Amino acid sequence: MTDQLRGDVVLRVNGEDRVVNLDNRSTLLDALREHLRLTGTKKGCDHGQCGACTVLVDGERANSCLLLAVAAEGREVTTVEGLADEDELHPLQRAFIAHDGFQCGYCTPGQLCSAIGMLAEVADGMPSWISADLTATPDLDDDEIRERMSGNLCRCGAYAGIVAAIREVADG
Amino acid sequence: MRAFRYARATDPGAAAALVTSQPDAVYLGGGTNLVDLMKLGVLRPGLVVDVSRLPYDRIEHLPDGGVLIGGAARNRRVAHDEGIRRRYPALARALLSGASGQIRSQATVAGNLLQRTRCPYFQNTATPCNKRDPGSGCSAIPGAHRDLGVIGTSEHCVATHPSDLAVALAAYDAVVEVRRPDGAEVLVPIGDLHRLPGDTPWIETVLEPGDLVTGVQLPPPPDGAVATYRKVRDRWSFAFATVSVAAVLSTDQVRLALGGVAPKPWRLTATERMLAGTDPSDDDVRAATRAAFTDARPLPENAFKIELAADLVAAVLRDLRTAGAVR
Ligand SMILES: Cc1cc2nc3c(=O)[nH]c(=O)nc-3n(C[C@H](O)[C@H](O)[C@H](O)COP(=O)(O)OP(=O)(O)OC[C@H]3O[C@@H](n4cnc5c(N)ncnc54)[C@H](O)[C@@H]3O)c2cc1C
Ligand code: FES
Ligand code: FES
Numbered sequence: 001m002t003d004q005l006r007g008d009v010v011l012r013v014n015g016e017d018r019v020v021n022l023d024n025r026s027t028l029l030d031a032l033r034e035h036l037r038l039t040g041t042k043k044g045c046d047h048g049q050c051g052a053c054t055v056l057v058d059g060e061r062a063n064s065c066l067l068l069a070v071a072a073e074g075r076e077v078t079t080v081e082g083l084a085d086e087d088e089l090h091p092l093q094r095a096f097i098a099h100d101g102f103q104c105g106y107c108t109p110g111q112l113c114s115a116i117g118m119l120a121e122v123a124d125g126m127p128s129w130i131s132a133d134l135t136a137t138p139d140l141d142d143d144e145i146r147e148r149m150s151g152n153l154c155r156c157g158a159y160a161g162i163v164a165a166i167r168e169v170a171d172g
Numbered sequence: 173m174r175a176f177r178y179a180r181a182t183d184p185g186a187a188a189a190l191v192t193s194q195p196d197a198v199y200l201g202g203g204t205n206l207v208d209l210m211k212l213g214v215l216r217p218g219l220v221v222d223v224s225r226l227p228y229d230r231i232e233h234l235p236d237g238g239v240l241i242g243g244a245a246r247n248r249r250v251a252h253d254e255g256i257r258r259r260y261p262a263l264a265r266a267l268l269s270g271a272s273g274q275i276r277s278q279a280t281v282a283g284n285l286l287q288r289t290r291c292p293y294f295q296n297t298a299t300p301c302n303k304r305d306p307g308s309g310c311s312a313i314p315g316a317h318r319d320l321g322v323i324g325t326s327e328h329c330v331a332t333h334p335s336d337l338a339v340a341l342a343a344y345d346a347v348v349e350v351r352r353p354d355g356a357e358v359l360v361p362i363g364d365l366h367r368l369p370g371d372t373p374w375i376e377t378v379l380e381p382g383d384l385v386t387g388v389q390l391p392p393p394p395d396g397a398v399a400t401y402r403k404v405r406d407r408w409s410f411a412f413a414t415v416s417v418a419a420v421l422s423t424d425q426v427r428l429a430l431g432g433v434a435p436k437p438w439r440l441t442a443t444e445r446m447l448a449g450t451d452p453s454d455d456d457v458r459a460a461t462r463a464a465f466t467d468a469r470p471l472p473e474n475a476f477k478i479e480l481a482a483d484l485v486a487a488v489l490r491d492l493r494t495a496g497a498v499r
Contacts, residue, residue, distance in 0.1 A: 151272020
């Protein structure tokens with residue numbers, strides 16, 4: 001218990017522990033961008049409505065704009081900066097380039113993190129709202145991709161390329 | 173946002189002691205509603221007690237066929253649980269229909285049930301709202317109420333409760349487990365958790381200060397039941413319900429709960445009685461659904477919800493029957 005309005009928070013980001021002194025009001029998004037200078041993660045709406053701020057927390061998708069940084073202590077955070085393996089882009093990053101999965105690129109870090117979390121859900125057998133059979137192995141057709149990615153808006157409307165890029169990686 | 177102290181609870185007693193130590197203290201689950209409302213200035217807690225890591229994340233299937241779901245269990249995990257998908261499909265579907273993959277991953281069961289209305293006037297501190305600012309008036313009644321309630325509302329408030337999960341739990345006769353600050357456990361039927369606004373719309377649930385939602389208990393679904401959740405909304409994904417229905421159908425029972433129409437999940441008890449054990453036509457179902465709205469107080473922009481509900485219930489019951497599982 002702290003009587004303080006701020007304090008040191010240990011954030012585990014992209015495999016490294018980082019100590020930051022934060023006001024309790026800081027969201028994970030602001031901590032990443034303003035304190036850790038990891039500006040890949042973007043702020044769109046700041047209210048959970050656009051997905052630009054999506055990161056992975058313990059491997060699952062999260063809107064970093066709605067997560068208090070103090071509440072993320074001890075959880076494993078992965079941002080877009082943590083997706084590539086040294087100079088080797090993540091296959092999904094390569095697929096986004098190959099399929100023109102962006103125009104301005106503002107939504108892209110969130111799209112990438114969200115898609116990685118989504119593909120892990122699918123690999124784990126998770127159905128979606130539009131899956132006809134809740135217990136069958138998911139069949140990730142384009143409508144399933146759209147439904148599962150509906151938390152990520154693209155103001156440029158690059159959806160066709162985004163779906164194609166995700167499709168390519170899903171099909172292996 | 174107002175500055176606040178933060179504490180991560182390690183046991184429920186300490187959490188309750190903290191949250192009752194000052195009147196402006198709140199519990200924090202996934203934060204997807206609370207943090208949003210704090211940013212908007214709608215909620216201004218001075219102390220935030222994080223209960224998301226308390227050991228209430230179980231999903232335990234019981235020998236009698238029921239299930240216990242912890243209050244801290246995340247929505248995604250509940251929807252993903254194989255037993256839930258097989259035995260409580262309306263629950264899995266309701267969760268899957270809600271919000272986005274990101275929000276479902278973080279949102280907890282307790283937080284979902286206790287999330288606040290999406291009424292635009294409640295969320296906007298510049299406008300009067302009896303829920304947020306008692307006595308200031310309801311802006312929605314003369315204003316933008318198209319998405320708000322038609323039944324169970326009052327002249328002081330027409331807000332709806334937005335949870336899809338709660339609607340499915342109502343159809344499954346779920347009971348909410350509450351831990352009182354003195355350690356006592358009380359069970360609250362899901363239909364009694366939320367209160368109707370009457371002339372005190374700012375009192376939204378039967379919970380007292382410090383009450384912690386530790387889980388929900390679902391009795392076994394009726395023998396041979398088929399069930400589903402359907403949600404009508406303005407876009408096909410990532411939107412709150414205009415009207416939604418959870419339906420559980422067996423040879424001798426029909427259970428129906430609606431979302432999007434009322435300040436709480438709305439069981440259609442009159443309709444259920446009229447339809448139980450019958451083989452109704454679509455028009456019979458529509459008439460029986462309308463019968464549950466005799467006490468409705470629709471407003472000019474949202475009266476359509478009653479006909480929409482009638483059509484929706486008819487369509488869902490027809491589909492559940494033709495799915496072949498109910499004879
Ligand atoms: C863009 C957007 C779209 C959404 N769409 C939908 C939708 O379509 N359908 C839907 O159903 N929901 C929707 N939601 C709402 C979402 O489901 C809720 O925000 C979420 O379920 C809340 O859970 P949480 O754990 O994050 O709660 P929190 O935000 O942490 O808490 C919510 C409330 O519950 C209280 N609380 C939390 N845990 C406990 C506990 N154990 N005991 C007592 N009190 C507690 C808190 O004090 C707070 O008042 C949407 C949200 C957003 C931002
Ligand atoms: S910035 Fe977080 S969802 Fe839009
Ligand atoms: S590429 Fe511009 S917002 Fe998506």
